[in-house]
Amino acid sequence: MNRTAMRASQKDFENSMNQVKLLKKDPGNEVKLKLYALYKQATEGPCNMPKPGVFDLINKAKWDAWNALGSLPKEAARQNYVDLVSSLSPSLESSSQVEPGTDRKSTGFETLVVTSEDGITKIMFNRPKKKNAINTEMYHEIMRALKAASKDDSIITVLTGNGDYYSSGNDLTNFTDIPPGGVEEKAKNNAVLLREFVGCFIDFPKPLIAVVNGPAVGISVTLLGLFDAVYASDRATFHTPFSHLGQSPEGCSSYTFPKIMSPAKATEMLIFGKKLTAGEACAQGLVTEVFPDSTFQKEVWTRLKAFAKLPPNALRISKEVIRKREREKLHAVNAEECNVLQGRWLSDECTNAVVNFLSRKSKL
Numbered sequence: 001m002n003r004t005a006m007r008a009s010q011k012d013f014e015n016s017m018n019q020v021k022l023l024k025k026d027p028g029n030e031v032k033l034k035l036y037a038l039y040k041q042a043t044e045g046p047c048n049m050p051k052p053g054v055f056d057l058i059n060k061a062k063w064d065a066w067n068a069l070g071s072l073p074k075e076a077a078r079q080n081y082v083d084l085v086s087s088l089s090p091s092l093e094s095s096s097q098v099e100p101g102t103d104r105k106s107t108g109f110e111t112l113v114v115t116s117e118d119g120i121t122k123i124m125f126n127r128p129k130k131k132n133a134i135n136t137e138m139y140h141e142i143m144r145a146l147k148a149a150s151k152d153d154s155i156i157t158v159l160t161g162n163g164d165y166y167s168s169g170n171d172l173t174n175f176t177d178i179p180p181g182g183v184e185e186k187a188k189n190n191a192v193l194l195r196e197f198v199g200c201f202i203d204f205p206k207p208l209i210a211v212v213n214g215p216a217v218g219i220s221v222t223l224l225g226l227f228d229a230v231y232a233s234d235r236a237t238f239h240t241p242f243s244h245l246g247q248s249p250e251g252c253s254s255y256t257f258p259k260i261m262s263p264a265k266a267t268e269m270l271i272f273g274k275k276l277t278a279g280e281a282c283a284q285g286l287v288t289e290v291f292p293d294s295t296f297q298k299e300v301w302t303r304l305k306a307f308a309k310l311p312p313n314a315l316r317i318s319k320e321v322i323r324k325r326e327r328e329k330l331h332a333v334n335a336e337e338c339n340v341l342q343g344r345w346l347s348d349e350c351t352n353a354v355v356n357f358l359s360r361k362s363k364l
């Protein structure tokens with residue numbers, strides 16, 4: 001039957017609202033905005049809210065979507081809402097068939113899959129559809145997972161990514177949910193979060209290994225300077241486009257990168273945003289070893305399992321001997337980097353870069 005020829009009842013509308021709540025597969029921002037706008041139009045009529053400010057990105061996008069419906073009658077909006085939800089049914093059906101580990105809650109984490117086996121705790125970034133961008137929830141979950149791993153009976157801890165990316169770095173939508181205190185409060189909260197987050201890596205007591213399965217961007221790259229070993233697929237790339245984003249280095253990279261790869265090479269990466277291949281990153285000392293992508297997982301995990309059979313106390317103590325002289329310095333660097341970034345996040349350069357990405361005008 002042609003659904004557009006009939007009028008959806010209030011009951012149809014309510015059923016559709018319930019169906020939306022059951023969607024496990026994210027339908028994407030565009031569809032969510034359409035649903036929001038149609039819901040508001042169907043229940044309240046034409047947009048009656050004051051236009052939000054330019055920096056209030058999320059509310060501005062919602063307002064735009066609702067306002068774009070003009071004087072569409074409530075009944076038509078209700079029908080369009082019902083039709084749109086019914087067109088999403090494939091994602092409703094497939095929600096029960098999502099592969100384990102693909103955007104599904106696992107072991108108490110929403111954004112990670114954390115497993116412990118063969119003496120190895122594996123913390124896997126699990127937002128593959130968003131290229132494992134690190135949102136606020138994920139920052140908190142990574143800290144929680146690291147704290148648990150530091151106390152569990154595993155010997156080594158591994159970070160890796162699910163899907164084609166290791167991680168695309170900070171989720172740029174982190175800048176959009178502005179608290180009542182405005183953008184200054186947001187920048188301050190982010191600086192506090194970042195300092196605590198990086199601090200967990202500085203203080204992590206067991207061998208910490210990155211298995212870089214694909215491209216890495218921003219903070220997922222800078223943190224590598226705090227890992228004890230970095231294994232990379234030859235598909236991986238390493239990109240820190242801070243200047244392009246109106247931002248500045250973090251993750252202690254302003255200190256670790258010049259030491260690891262020479263000040264001149266660090267400058268190319270951290271200031272000019274040069275993207276390195278896995279081979280180049282290895283030649284410059286950021287990556288321990290590169291493996292062909294076809295054998296990457298097999299070779300790396302065989303090696304890691306052998307490492308995890310070594311005497312745990314010797315591993316811990318050796319790490320402590322190697323790292324302890326630097327710890328105080330690293331905390332001071334971390335504090336300074338967060339402080340500088342707090343200012344950068346309030347700059348026009350940064351705001352424009354984030355707005356351009358979110359409005360799909362730019363990509364790296």
Ligand SMILES: CCCCC/C=C/C(=O)SCCNC(=O)CCNC(=O)[C@H](O)C(C)(C)COP(=O)(O)OP(=O)(O)OC[C@H]1O[C@@H](n2cnc3c(N)ncnc32)[C@H](O)[C@@H]1OP(=O)(O)O
Nearest residue numbers: 129130131133168169170171172173190194218219363364
């Ligand atoms: C609070 C502490 C702050 C700490 C400071 C940290 C700083 C950094 O990490 S700076 C680096 C920030 N990262 C970026 O600027 C990367 C932005 N992303 C991109 O340029 C591209 O997405 C890409 C090159 C990483 C991948 O391009 P492509 O293969 O064409 O894939 P899509 O762009 O279509 O991505 C799929 C999907 O994922 C969303 N997404 C990817 N990365 C991010 C991100 N970093 N933040 C937010 N969203 C991201 C992308 O928007 C797509 O979403 P949908 O359109 O909804 O499918």
